[in-house]
Amino acid sequence: MKSFTYERVETPAAATAAFAKTKGARFIAGGTNLLDLMKLEIETPAHLIDVSRLALDTIEPTTDGGLRIGAMVRNTDLAADARVRRDYGLLSRALVAGASGQLRNKATTAGNLLQRTRCPYFYDTNMPCNKRKPGSGCAAIGGFSRLHAIVGASDACIATHPSDMAVAMRALDAWVETVDGAGKTRSVPVADFYRAPGKTPHLDTVLAPGELITAVTLPKPVGGTHIYQKVRDRASYAFALISVAAVVQKDGSGRVALGGVGYKPWRIEAAEAELPRGAKAVTAKLLAGAKPSHENAYKLPLVERTLAGVLAQARG
Amino acid sequence: MQTPGDLDFSRRGVLAGGASVAAVTVVPTRASAAPTKAATAPPTAKVAFEVNGTPHALELDTRTSLLDVLREQLQLTGTKKGCDHGQCGACTVIVDGRRINSCLTLAVMHDGDKIITIEGLGTPDKMHPMQDAFVEHDGYQCGYCTPGQICSAVAVLDEIKAGIPSHVTADLTKAPKVTASELRERMSGNICRCGAYSNIIDAMTDVAGVKA
Numbered sequence: 154m155k156s157f158t159y160e161r162v163e164t165p166a167a168a169t170a171a172f173a174k175t176k177g178a179r180f181i182a183g184g185t186n187l188l189d190l191m192k193l194e195i196e197t198p199a200h201l202i203d204v205s206r207l208a209l210d211t212i213e214p215t216t217d218g219g220l221r222i223g224a225m226v227r228n229t230d231l232a233a234d235a236r237v238r239r240d241y242g243l244l245s246r247a248l249v250a251g252a253s254g255q256l257r258n259k260a261t262t263a264g265n266l267l268q269r270t271r272c273p274y275f276y277d278t279n280m281p282c283n284k285r286k287p288g289s290g291c292a293a294i295g296g297f298s299r300l301h302a303i304v305g306a307s308d309a310c311i312a313t314h315p316s317d318m319a320v321a322m323r324a325l326d327a328w329v330e331t332v333d334g335a336g337k338t339r340s341v342p343v344a345d346f347y348r349a350p351g352k353t354p355h356l357d358t359v360l361a362p363g364e365l366i367t368a369v370t371l372p373k374p375v376g377g378t379h380i381y382q383k384v385r386d387r388a389s390y391a392f393a394l395i396s397v398a399a400v401v402q403k404d405g406s407g408r409v410a411l412g413g414v415g416y417k418p419w420r421i422e423a424a425e426a427e428l429p430r431g432a433k434a435v436t437a438k439l440l441a442g443a444k445p446s447h448e449n450a451y452k453l454p455l456v457e458r459t460l461a462g463v464l465a466q467a468r469g
Numbered sequence: 470m471q472t473p474g475d476l477d478f479s480r481r482g483v484l485a486g487g488a489s490v491a492a493v494t495v496v497p498t499r500a501s502a503a504p505t506k507a508a509t510a511p512p513t514a515k516v517a518f519e520v521n522g523t524p525h526a527l528e529l530d531t532r533t534s535l536l537d538v539l540r541e542q543l544q545l546t547g548t549k550k551g552c553d554h555g556q557c558g559a560c561t562v563i564v565d566g567r568r569i570n571s572c573l574t575l576a577v578m579h580d581g582d583k584i585i586t587i588e589g590l591g592t593p594d595k596m597h598p599m600q601d602a603f604v605e606h607d608g609y610q611c612g613y614c615t616p617g618q619i620c621s622a623v624a625v626l627d628e629i630k631a632g633i634p635s636h637v638t639a640d641l642t643k644a645p646k647v648t649a650s651e652l653r654e655r656m657s658g659n660i661c662r663c664g665a666y667s668n669i670i671d672a673m674t675d676v677a678g679v680k681a
Binding site: 157181189205229233238239242250253254255389 | 511530558573575633634638
């Protein structure tokens, strides 16, 4: 690991000010992803700003009947919150489908959104990777690509986003609240939070350098049956091959978002109009234009069959 | 009772001695190969925390993981380094009542925290009920993952008691129960290459006082 200087801050303003002051700074909260990557020298910050003790660790009701989840709320606490379990079961289900108990005890809401990809070539510093080293190439294209994206990829990168939580957040129309160095706040829908890889796959999100996530907000509950179905190589503690997040209403309408298929949680609202016609019709629209590799074409039928199972379960 | 240090010639002593001998022969080569690097000392930071009820005030290289402090500075070698990447759970300790991977957290971020390691759960004379149950049910073979398994197991029962749901909890609105499937799911962050899993579940259900 490269050496770095360290400071702990008490307020978001102090965090963004510290970032502006120091070259090569990064925020650290749970650290479960950043430290892993620092050990491999994939991330090499010169200065760490510890934001883990910011007073952003509460879940509060919003005036429009939703919830405002502080950036530092731990994954365990978010999954266990009684309001989340009752009104946003999808989110609770997605959280407990991810990682291990130990990791969920450390991982934060903001950090979960900001996880880097788990593409094995991103992790292997002996291999080219445009996300890790812009311009070096993509070893996954033509390589072992069983786990990779089937939609939204580019000639530069076919990595997927690994978060389960983000898939539920997308289906629930969550917003990401941030503050920048000038104290300016903004709110970005999760739908627009992740950047398409294009020619710049090293940029995962629309956050500007030094912009700090302060909260994630959920609109008022939408009711319905909430199901998060994750398909993985082992029963627990593995990243998704694909996952289906669904909210299904009694009249058969609903929402569907997918994990494990692209650089972001994959949801196309127009595809949801097909829900009464079943999983095949929804999948056809949702994955229209999919470009699977020779190794991950299995994800197309896997999505359709998993969604069919989810819809059957929702019907009871 | 045997305590570390009772033996004049422990396995650990031999290993440490061997390593220092090797280091002596290596040092001159290293120094001549990179004379400039040694000039700048790595940045340090101060931290104070409690381990198994004992307060410690330390100044550490900022890169030091909590795991490395426990093992290398405080000589609490019960906590094990397996993968060092948060994948195996051998380094599991309990910080402020919650189990975490000590390899994936910086020691300097734990100012004021209360840390419990396997040495703090029980002693050879007065074992924690979970330690007793692991012995009773043969919840290990080689034993390397065992301290992490036991710390995790103790925390898992607390998590169920606190009503924290898991992936296999059928009804999110009801309190989870101690069942074999709940324990298996919640223990998935602790890998045992010997495959003592079923006996570990037996030990945990014994401590929980239920038939899983």
